[in-house]
Amino acid sequence: MDEKKPKTELLDELEKGPWPSFVTEIKKATETSPMATDLLGQLELSYHERKGHWKHGGIVGVLGYGGGVIGRYSDVPEQFPNIAHFHTIRINQPSGWFYTSDSLRTLCNIWERHGSGLTNMHGSTGDIVFLGTRTEELEPVFKELTEAGFDLGGSGSAMRTPSCCVGEARCEWACYDTMKLCNDLTQAYQDELHRPSFPYKFKIKCAGCPNDCVAAEARADLSVIGIWKDDIQQDDEAVAKYAAEGLDIQRDVCDKCPTRCMSWNGELTINNRECVRCMHCINVMPKALRPGVEKGAALLIGSKAPIVQGALLSSVLVPFVPQEELFDTIKELISRVWEFWDEYGKNRERVGELIQRVGMANFLDAIGLDPVPQMVTAPRDNPYIYFQKKSENE
Amino acid sequence: MDEKKPKTELLDELEKGPWPSFVTEIKKATETSPMATDLLGQLELSYHERKGHWKHGGIVGVLGYGGGVIGRYSDVPEQFPNIAHFHTIRINQPSGWFYTSDSLRTLCNIWERHGSGLTNMHGSTGDIVFLGTRTEELEPVFKELTEAGFDLGGSGSAMRTPSCCVGEARCEWACYDTMKLCNDLTQAYQDELHRPSFPYKFKIKCAGCPNDCVAAEARADLSVIGIWKDDIQQDDEAVAKYAAEGLDIQRDVCDKCPTRCMSWNGELTINNRECVRCMHCINVMPKALRPGVEKGAALLIGSKAPIVQGALLSSVLVPFVPQEELFDTIKELISRVWEFWDEYGKNRERVGELIQRVGMANFLDAIGLDPVPQMVTAPRDNPYIYFQKKSENE
Amino acid sequence: MATTITPKRITDIGPPHYEKFLPPVIRRNYGAWKYHEVLEPGVLCHVSETGEKLYSVRAASPRLLSIQTIRLFADLADKYCGGYLRFTSRNNVEFLLEKLDEVAPLKADLAAAGFPIGGTRATISNIVHTQGWVHCHSSATDASGIVKSVMDSLSEYFVEEKLPAKLRIAVACCLNMCGAVHCSDIAILGVHRRPPKIRHDMLAKVCEVPTLISSCPTGAIRSAVVEGRQSVEVIEEQCMFCGNCYTVCPAMPMNDPENDGISIWVGGKVSNARSEPKFTKLAIPFLPNNPPRWPEVVEAVKNIVENYAKNARRFERMGEWIERIGWPRFFELTGIEFTRYHIDDFKNAGLTFARSTHLRF
Amino acid sequence: MATTITPKRITDIGPPHYEKFLPPVIRRNYGAWKYHEVLEPGVLCHVSETGEKLYSVRAASPRLLSIQTIRLFADLADKYCGGYLRFTSRNNVEFLLEKLDEVAPLKADLAAAGFPIGGTRATISNIVHTQGWVHCHSSATDASGIVKSVMDSLSEYFVEEKLPAKLRIAVACCLNMCGAVHCSDIAILGVHRRPPKIRHDMLAKVCEVPTLISSCPTGAIRSAVVEGRQSVEVIEEQCMFCGNCYTVCPAMPMNDPENDGISIWVGGKVSNARSEPKFTKLAIPFLPNNPPRWPEVVEAVKNIVENYAKNARRFERMGEWIERIGWPRFFELTGIEFTRYHIDDFKNAGLTFARSTHLRF
């Protein structure tokens, strides 16, 4: 490319230092894309003026899809004509973010032909993000992507690409096959992903165990978090070995157990009845302790970022589903949740907010789940009970 | 008295069993009062019909006072004419509920002359409660009470009689003189007690230490709870003696310490820096451990029962006031709190509710207190900050 | 104009000063107590820095006392305590002795008069309670009768120290919750389950309609004209039976013998010992009002107490025990059913949803 | 009517199936991993029930990657991993090796290309972040530049295991908080401090006024006619600068270089290990936007990290450490000022008031 390099005295500062530099990345991309050059220029301007230079939104997309593309236009297009349009494309990542070098090269080639050559690997939701192209390139990109076996992710009031931790592919603690479940759910909900028809966005994340390496607890409308029902598997010899190697089992394991249900006197005893399956002891002694053998997942509902009613963490909806039953149970449950949300959800109201508004008990009624004490940290502490008129046998 | 005894087959059941019976008490009172007889009759009726038989309120009182008497009228006066009126009188208890036998007899005599002969020793707020008299008896009772050195308590939207734990009179843990403070405050606020002029009630309770034997945390608009600032006083010999006598110091003391800041290996070490002064270790080993010597109290604000905005616990307003400064500090603080409450409090809005409505920071501004981290369990977790326009040097 | 000299009316004198009610041993050792021992349930011995000792004997009281019984207490105080006694913050009566050898005879006299001795340390002390049908217009149940029935069945826990820790029970007869019902190990609470029955005939005369409407926390009350009269109506689905409307307006009575009853709450506390003060949480949403002995309530409380006694660790209050074993296990052990009513739906409800996978099965 | 045969458009195929991207060693041992070891920061060894081993080498990525760099990664995967690699949930890249002796040369190649290796176990892993000035219209600050500046100063904590436990940092450029900023050990958050500057000229044309009004959580937006045009006005005192109005209406821009800046939050987590997941809490309400290096932000984060590194116990996450020592001490140790802004005044604010005397001085 023979574009003039913009002056980037501020951004150049960000090429110094040990951490890999995004500025270097953009500069690299200028080799193949004039968009990258103008991005550099506009960004330098933002750095000088301490403010962004993008216009508000703009709806663009590919035929038949209602999402997957975030429209973006420069507010200084005269100065930076190559990024007058600078839309991003969200692409369903393969479960667990595994790739072959060939598949990556295919993606790079498509993006060299049709976009800025800049990506996010990956977006915060988990998608492959192609960063910056023109409206007229969207259909060609889409065509080449689908031909290569890739498809768009979600945006707007739609299902978003589910994501998962690496799970059974590389983790001894996975209590179910996270990658399979994530893939199956992504495939099952292609329509909901591509054609926004919900009150707001809906995200699913699948973590293989309570360590929650995909941060489902914090940012999924439906969190599937692996857990076991029986006792921790314990190898006493291996425990002894950790102790011999200098691990302070009392201080670092027992005293950090949230329920203090472990005791150590040369032998480790776990009161599994009181264990809350937090993973700590297993994390510290992976060779000695392992999740039980009766495996499955807890289904939690409703986490999200703070806008507008305050951030929510996912809360327990079904305490345990055996691994074999996960896919079917989730599909059934989701269909009931969506039905209720469709009918009662307000515009831009996430599922978690809806539940808070209508009350958990009413929500459970609507989706046909019985209340169980695992759903709450404690029963109500206020006496404001809406006693129902037709009460069973009270 | 030669009144006919009513039939009380249901109430009679409540004279059986080991616990002292209130029915027996009412029956005893019939010896001196026909009101007691009719009370028995009406109560038996309530027991049959499973509902109360009192009319709604009614404002009665003594000259110049706006409270201290709860008006009460039977809704079946034809059946029970002696309790057609059945007002209660609330009387300031002496601090710590100490009495001489003579003072009690004086009270009994007054009440024999002018009322039902039934009392509560004491009401839930702490008052002496004279249970049941006629409107025309109110002035005579009041006259005799004041002559005997007693005065009325509060009711309605007024200050209520402060109360306190036994404190230095009989407790080794009192961090300030609860009875003196309680008495001084009661005397200081006689006008506010007797002439309702607040948006709602205002209660003060004084506990000598964090054990809070007067339940201030739960039910006082201003809670004064004794605490010390320096280190727990520790007597190692006495500790050793407890251990020798069989106390499991590790399990029963260290493991129950909320911050686990104690350790035991034949010698007890307390990391006083992390101690939250919960009292547990002191409670278990009163001969070995004692509060520190730098004593005073924490001032907490705003607890109350659930009506209407939900129950509140008292929350920290001033983490520590040295014992000598308590009375003056509280008086100054209360005057500022009342000023703000007077101006901004809604009708029937307790101080705790007001603070929640306007925000703690605004409340602090208004009463001229600086925010300190001890006031909160944690800083805010939502990003909805009302940044002020004129911000200092941010 | 006739001039009659009236003696100046005495007002605003406050309570008598406590000092004159303190026994000499206390006056001498005020602020100088060093430590205490519990000699047996109900008998405390406080030892001063000077070595002096004070013996306190705590006896149960029904709180609702006749002047006859108060005179009896006064006589006992004269006989054993130089005329001094006190009441506690839970309405027990305490006799304050200087001599240990007078404790036994005092105990005998109290026992003979029907006043059990106990309530110290790891016992069930007196039940803090309210007026009920004895005096209040608001009550959904009686208070004293429930207290008597429950304590009759639990009195062994008052006179003997058989519990892991203190257990504080409270009774309140309506949602106003006079007392510290909202922070008790076990709370017994009268509840209504039907909306107010509006007295359209008198409403406009006795109540200010705007105040009434704004008194309802859920906005269930609407202004309405009924049979040509200015009145209000209640949207039934929005009413959660708090009774606040009745407090401000007599024309909104809540009483309903068929639907009023009792709820049971557990796990609250006020002390800061170990854990922070806690609110009481719902255990049983509803039990019938069954005077004179409230057998369902007695049974329910006893069941909870016995499970606690059997399973909690030493020094663990009810709420601390439940937090350790988890609520699911509490419901399992007690056999209490977990229902939709247990799930909070008030203001901060979301914060009670289980927001982790810390799960016990 | 001309008939052109168009090839059927491929849609709704979803992502490629992951199986074809799994290296053979994983395919063979899928679901059969037994345990793992961390050989050195950034190098994991997973051992299967069968005894087979998988070596994973984790390298830092700026996340914003050019196709040039992705091709470089692909080449390295070909060279060492039979062409297989993956990315992590925090945007690092992981090379998956069967042979231990290829780890060292791979590391050398990565180092030469400028990609540090680390991020495992008790380190600071990659900063999860957002678009900032690179792509988003909402941003109150940049994201990538802050990440680069902060990680430059903290990279020792990535490549060496010098911390008591994992430390997760996140950056979001506005209150929408894309990512898990609200549950991170340290969160860096772009904030506005002035209300939207209303574009009355275009408002009625581009926005639906009722939707706009109802978008404001505090009800600060009112309909108004300005210079004869239908528009809105904002009650300044009621605005807390959330930007939700701008999300629904382009005529409400929030950008303001003088007043936009950064806030710092601490003590969140998402894992269920030991303690339950926690929200991040406010540490510093405001620091200026100072590109290209944000020295104030770097300094503030470093200060917090170093205090944590020095004072926390092993296995204690940031939030767990602070809860143990108490917030007063956190503010004391870090020298951060506690202000009115730290006291919550949002919906459930009351529950953050210290409702006990559990006090530390």
Ligand code: SRM
């Ligand atoms: C690209 C991405 C950030 C990134 O750099 O990675 C992103 C970018 C935007 N997000 Fe996001 N969000 C992204 C992940 C998230 C996440 C994290 C997640 O999904 O796990 C969250 C928090 C979790 C959640 O959903 O609550 C998130 C919470 C939001 C919100 C607040 C939603 C809420 O209910 O609280 C908004 C505002 C909105 O929807 O109106 C938002 C809105 C936006 C918009 C569309 C801006 C807007 O005002 O409409 C941003 C477009 C930026 C741009 O120009 O490209 N974004 N957003 C992430 C999506 C990439 C991907 O598909 O992989």
Ligand code: SRM
């Ligand atoms: C007599 C007493 C109960 C008892 O048997 O001991 C009592 C009795 C009444 N209380 Fe109470 N309260 C009594 C202590 C309490 C306490 C405990 C305390 O003060 O420590 C509370 C909880 C703490 C608090 O203030 O929040 C309490 C919270 C209420 C409430 C709810 C107030 C609130 O803000 O949540 C009401 C309703 C109201 O004020 O409208 C109330 C209202 C009432 C009324 C006046 C009924 C009414 O609807 O207006 C009761 C009159 C009963 C009667 O006929 O005698 N009473 N009330 C207590 C006063 C005796 C005394 O002076 O010593």
Ligand code: SRM
């Ligand atoms: C007499 C009394 C104070 C008064 O001014 O009247 C009192 C007196 C003592 N209390 Fe108390 N407490 C008294 C009501 C309370 C209350 C208030 C209440 O029950 O409504 C509490 C808060 C209860 C709660 O948390 O719900 C209370 C929580 C404590 C505690 C903390 C117990 C705990 O582990 O949570 C202690 C320490 C202990 O028992 O080890 C304590 C300890 C004591 C000591 C040992 C203090 C001392 O050294 O003298 C006294 C003898 C206690 C005993 O009964 O074993 N006192 N104590 C009250 C007796 C009430 C009764 O008749 O039963």
Ligand code: SRM
């Ligand atoms: C590769 C990755 C999953 C993936 O599918 O991509 C992963 C992989 C592993 N995690 Fe994780 N975690 C990964 C993100 C997470 C996240 C999510 C996040 O950071 O956004 C969390 C939640 C963090 C939080 O709480 O804020 C997470 C919380 C854990 C924990 C719990 C740590 C704790 O004490 O709170 C463990 C257990 C441990 O480290 O002892 C764990 C343990 C592990 C183990 C040891 C599991 C195993 O046996 O293979 C893996 C190697 C960890 C290591 O780095 O030392 N992983 N792990 C993610 C690597 C991200 C990165 O590049 O740094």
Ligand code: SF4
């Ligand atoms: S969430 Fe659990 S199963 Fe999944 S990668 Fe992390 S530790 Fe392994």
Ligand code: SF4
């Ligand atoms: S998993 Fe957690 S709760 Fe269970 S024993 Fe281990 S440390 Fe304790």
Ligand code: SF4
């Ligand atoms: S509150 Fe403290 S000082 Fe007062 S009586 Fe109870 S233990 Fe003693």
Ligand code: SF4
């Ligand atoms: S007073 Fe409480 S916090 Fe302090 S050392 Fe004793 S048990 Fe621990």
Ligand code: SF4
């Ligand atoms: S709890 Fe209710 S019914 Fe009972 S005394 Fe208090 S106000 Fe009256």
Ligand code: SF4
């Ligand atoms: S009882 Fe309470 S909720 Fe029902 S109408 Fe009256 S005030 Fe409203």
Ligand code: SF4
């Ligand atoms: S955090 Fe805000 S500014 Fe940053 S990408 Fe998300 S929506 Fe845009």
Ligand code: SF4
């Ligand atoms: S920024 Fe938020 S609070 Fe301010 S006007 Fe807009 S929506 Fe309302």
